[in-house]
Amino acid sequence: MNNTHRAFWKKYIAKAKLDLSIAAYTKVPTTWQDCDYISEFNKFYFVTEGEGFVKIRDREYYPQPGELYLLPAGIKQSYGTISQDTFGKYWCHFTAKIGELHLFNVVQTPACIKVKDPDELRKKFEQLIYYSHSDELTSEFRVNSILIDFIAGFIEQSGSVRLNLASEPAFEKMNKVLKYIEDNLARNISVDELARIAHFHPNYFINIFKHVTGYPPIQYVNRMRSEKAKNLLIMTELNVSQIADSVGMELSYFSRMFREHTGLSPTAYREMIPRTTV
Structure with a gap:
């Protein structure tokens, strides 16, 4: 993980x-x-x-x-x-x-x-x-x-x-979806695409996804993008624009999304958190 x-x-x-x-x-x-x-x-x-x-x-x-x-x-x-x-x-x-x-x-x-x-x-x-x-x-x-x-x-x-991500049948299918999201954060991910992976109708998929994760699908995807961005800000020398590209977002939207999730701009977050380079 x-x-x-x-x-x-x-x-x-x-x-x-x-x-x-x-x-x-x-x-x-x-x-x-x-x-x-x-x-x-x-x-x-x-x-x-x-x-x-x-x-x-x-x-x-x-x-x-x-x-x-x-x-x-x-x-x-x-x-x-x-x-x-x-x-x-x-x-x-x-x-x-x-x-x-x-x-x-x-x-x-x-x-x-x-x-x-x-x-x-x-x-x-x-x-x-x-x-x-x-x-x-x-x-x-x-x-x-x-x-x-x-x-x-x-x-x-x-x-x-x-x-135990297979503690109920929905978790087993959702775990495949979560892995797909994790591997494709740089792409434009749609609800229909995720529903097909789980073999659910989109409307039913949204309900099941929220039941398992606590978030609607796109909100979850953006949270994962924010988490990946935080890691990149701390652990790499990539600039904010490059990080936005790596999570599949335009810079202006990425900055707004990041602030919504952390309360800080990407630049302010990088300045506040000690950096670890690998």
């Missing part, structure tokens, strides 16, 4: 809409169990004591104190106790969706991480629990901020993370 494509997906997953349903600390009873069900929400389990198991898809895990587990929405899972020494755990249930897609169906991570600073995570869970019950006007901002921090930290510490 090149820098232009990666920049888009970074922004794409950041569009996830988060909604916390519950957060708590529980010393689970020996009756704590459920088998082979599919949850509509994600779960974080931060184990502080005891023992038990969780099963995600067809793999069983036996969480240890100091580990943080993610049980993704839409995935078959089970959990239960294995002795009288049951889990003590901080936990939360939340949704994280990009459009109609579950975030962790698109971003696939390992099931758990070993927490670097358990005391700090414990404090954050206490804050999450507090703000989830608070009547303060800003409490939802605080809740979302903590959830974002949990998700970002989990992804960063997971080590092995991949984008």
Whole structure:
């Protein structure tokens, strides 16, 4: 995945809409169990004591104190106790969706991480629990901020993370379209042309494309042009006119488009960002 494509997906997953349903600390009873069900929400389990198991898809895990587990929405899972020494755990249930897609169906991570600073995570869970019950006007901002921090930290510490661009049938077709756009930014790209690649009627294609990417096709193409232009401004000695040519745009339109996406002219952007030549 090149820098232009990666920049888009970074922004794409950041569009996830988060909604916390519950957060708590529980010393689970020996009756704590459920088998082979599919949850509509994600779960974080931060184990502080005891023992038990969780099963995600067809793999069983036996969480240890100091580990943080993610049980993704839409995935078959089970959990239960294995002795009288049951889990003590901080936990939360939340949704994280990009459009109609579950975030962790698109971003696939390992099931758990070993927490670097358990005391700090414990404090954050206490804050999450507090703000989830608070009547303060800003409490939802605080809740979302903590959830974002949990998700970002989990992804960063997971080590092995991949984008599952075939998480639904439309993604498989759209991925071909996105690759075509990426390879042809210097050309005049039409909606009809992209629809033919996906084998969809143009009107249906526009709806599916927006569902997958969050943008209408031409708006997405221009965003990719802007991302490529930013890389060229930082990493090459090409002048602005040459960069406009390389993304298939007339200079005046390119400058206007670039300003709309960044708030800066191409020249101002180059002057503000340290340049890296390769």
